[in-house]
Amino acid sequence: MHSKRSLLIRSLVASAALLAFGAGTAHADLLKDIREAKKIRIALDTGSPPYGFVDDAMKPVGSDVETAHLLAQDLGVAIEIVQTTSPNRIPFLQTGKADIVVASLSVTPEREKVIDFSVPYAQILAVVAGPKGASIKSFEDLKGKRVATTRGSNNDKVVTTGAKDAQIVRYDDDATLVTAAVSGQADIIATSPAIVSTVLAKSPQKDLEQKFVMQTVPLGIGLRKNEPELKAWINDWVAKNTANGKLAVIYKKYHGGQ
Template sequence: MRFVRESARFACLFAVTGLLVFAGCTKVAPSDQPGAAADSTLKQVLQRGTLRVGDCLTFAPFGFYDKGGQPDGYDVDLAKELAKQMGVKLEVVNTTSANRIPNLQTSKVDVVFCNFTRNLERAKEIAFTNPYVVASEALLVKKSSGIKSVNDMADRTIATVKGSTNGDEVRSLNMKVKIQEFDSSQAAILAVKQGQADAMIEDNNFLAYQASLDPNLTVTDEALVPLEYNAFGVKAGDQIWLNYLNLFLFQINASKMNAQLYKKWFGAEPRFPLNPQY
């Protein structure tokens, strides 16, 4: 009987041990699984020692080159703070609206700061953090144009930037207007100044800054679309990196650093809250 009891106990221990081994194996994420710690952009950046941020450097004051040829602006300041907190060097990669998503998908950059509006269509290809700045849309026009609102744009030309959502927004107005696309925001602004376009539609934060630089320009006092919540863009499937960036945004918002940087570059307090009430 003792032998039978000992044999049964041994068999039980063997079975339990086997279950523990099996359970332990099933909890370990394989290294090739998307978002696994070994493949996370966060780990890659820390190992590389350099953070590569895609930023639109033709979109002052969000991003531009200063007189010394160095990247500067609101988004650049945020990128500098992120690199500082990570303890790595910063490399700013000049990016256009059209190549924001391709640059993420091909790992040319680790994250994109470029007035990136979150929407469901883009979310099919990349992931977005929580918002860090909010805006609506308005028109940049010459003061001499007589244009007071989008209702004055019938049979006129609106300049937009390739790869932005602005062209779709104009089309949704169902107005008889001509849409002319440009490679950069600066090219679109120049088109308005030179009379190639009657107006430019863009983020009201950006346009207010541009009008402050040229006494011949003004911004229409309207909100053409619902509020746009702009965020950082990252490659899809990397939850570890996304979590890290969201925590970074939480900290700079809770400390008021983000609001201070906004006031530094736009000359006013943020107009819209980051967390809307529904």
């Protein structure tokens, strides 16, 4: 009786150990899945010009859009664009709605806790812009002022942390922020130089200029944790297209000399 019980216990322990080993070593291989499906789902924010926007022909364009198309082409698969906004970029990854995110996603320590990033493929400045006559040189000068930004963006985080005594007004995406700035609803904005340029392009007479740089951060392609094959392929792709100048050409096309 005791021998049977001992045998059963040893069997259960061995099974548990085998399952634990399997759980610890197994991981998904999204790169393989993408190649087998012949399609990659890329989350893009088409409300964030010039990174992503819709042209007169209702076609998604922009530096991130063109970067995503190049990536899919080099991977040898079709691209499925998954429309996203700043607050949804990371949730779309975590819930499996997108395979990767190419949507002006800045690399921050907080985000690195929940998702992985490729090596940087570009950089972005976080700036404060306001009326030309306004004396705004630092966060301290925003005390008591109404500052507009895009909800869930790195700009939101940086200005909220830096300008603790400002009144922060949040818009759901960059396109709405641009509309607010053009219409006069937002005089001071915490955003990127590209968005400032977009506001001035839509309203050349607008009394707006860049006041100070809050932060300079790298942009990375976002992907889920524990995808070493996909991450390695993307890192290699970024390195090659940085070396051959293709990513720089795309960036300059939409951002000029920034």
